[in-house]
Amino acid sequence: MRLLPKKGIFDSGRVLFLPVDSILPNPDQPRTLFSQPELEELADSIQSMGILQPLTVRRREGGWELVAGERRLRAAKLAGLREVPCLSIQTDGQSSSLLALVENLQRRDLDFWEEALALRKLIDTYHISQDEAARRLGKSQSAVANKLRLLKLDPAVLTILREGGCTERHARALLRLEDPAQQREAARQVTERSLTVAQTESMVEAMLSSPSSGPKKKPTFIVKDVRLFLNTISRSLDLMRSAGVNACCRREDTDEEILLTIHIPRRAT
Template sequence: MAKGLGKGLDALFKDLGPDNNNNNNTVQDIFVKDIRPNPHQPRKFFNEEAIEELKQSIQSHGIMQPIVLRKSIKGYEIVAGERRYRAAKAAGLAEVPAIVKELTEEQMMELALIENLQREDLTVMEEAAAYQMIIDKLNFTQAELAARIGKSRPHIANYVRLLGLPAEIQVFIAKGKLSMGHARALLGVKQKDQQNEIAQKAVYEGWTVRQMEDWIRKLNENVSRETKPVKKDVFIIDREEALRARFGTSVQIRQSKNGEKGKIEIEYMSIDDLNRILEILDQK
């Protein structure tokens, strides 16, 4: 059953069913030393300034909202509230208020992802990596994951495709130096070294997405002139660029010498990527 992201965690716990006592919201004090972070935490970067501010708030007012935990072999694992846990630890608290839920590994991974998506805490690359982790570990298809977390399949596919970009570009995206729009434009460049060169130029010169798209279009025009004796019509070049932007992948319109017939080639990287493109084609 699809779970909309507008729901709070309490509603999501109820969706998991009554079998595992997930409706029990009894708050208890748990020793900080017995708690460890969620090994499936999608978030990789925590703002130290925000943690410091939260620490000071906790020192003045205590923890206002309990952390959500699950029992593990060696104590407890965090399901929701790692920022509060880190701040409490920094504040020197021996115990924290917590609600303990009985959750499977799958439920824990799913809830950790949904909590971060609800709070919009994840970077683009953290979100992409989280989707891929759940797909791999829980053997979900992109369509199944989309239904579980209330996203569209093309949304999942577009994020997962970012993991195919070179590591240097992924770092730029993770640090906010390149946007999702920049990343999608770079996916239309086949050569990894060219992707890196364009990304570096975009970061150092502060390109907008439109500037990057224009640069890539000119690059593809030059490649076309070098490899084909027949010059493409300006209208065809514009249509190719529009199609690349729509499908988020490389698109080529190839004409015969007399220009009367030809073919359109749309590149896809996987079956899920093909399904994403077919969904776009089905849209009216």
């Protein structure tokens, strides 16, 4: 038995041929989308050439658990194989999750959403820091942090972008929009109009620069001295009298209010 260059992982050093039905799926498999045409293409290749790279498994109660090779296993079943070559390792759950993630990252099998989710699950489940996750994956801490920021997007936005075949840079551009409704509208525009990343960034900039579409608030005036109103009324009455209108005002002050009674001759109206 030899130690692989990964902490806590031991290789048995031999290839096993295991029944496909005895291999349990990896609960920490980060990949969630598998293209059926690509699986069928791989199945055709397996029928012609066989499986060139063994799957990686670990022994579990009641059988074997897949560590890496989900796509090959699915294609092998499509090809009608009853057994598949496997490399048995001894590893803990954390190392198994890490191997599954690393394999998919190296093969670029994950989209940006799956990768962000896998990173978040790895960090939360095993209580490791972003720095530690970055070190184990051979990435920079900033790359991990930027990937995790994508999880701030509204889930509906990510669904729109993924189904529309958009890139991670499209998603990053929408992060500038804090309103989920704006994010969804922008995502629809990106997919319906097939916008480039540069066009998406320009659209987001325009949305941020435009005034709010909501109802405008009426200005609120704060008057600290009621004498401003009284002086205005007095000047208005003076203006009417100078124009020949015999207008007058009677004022009564009480403890609760100031009562003004204005008299204007009807013939002047």
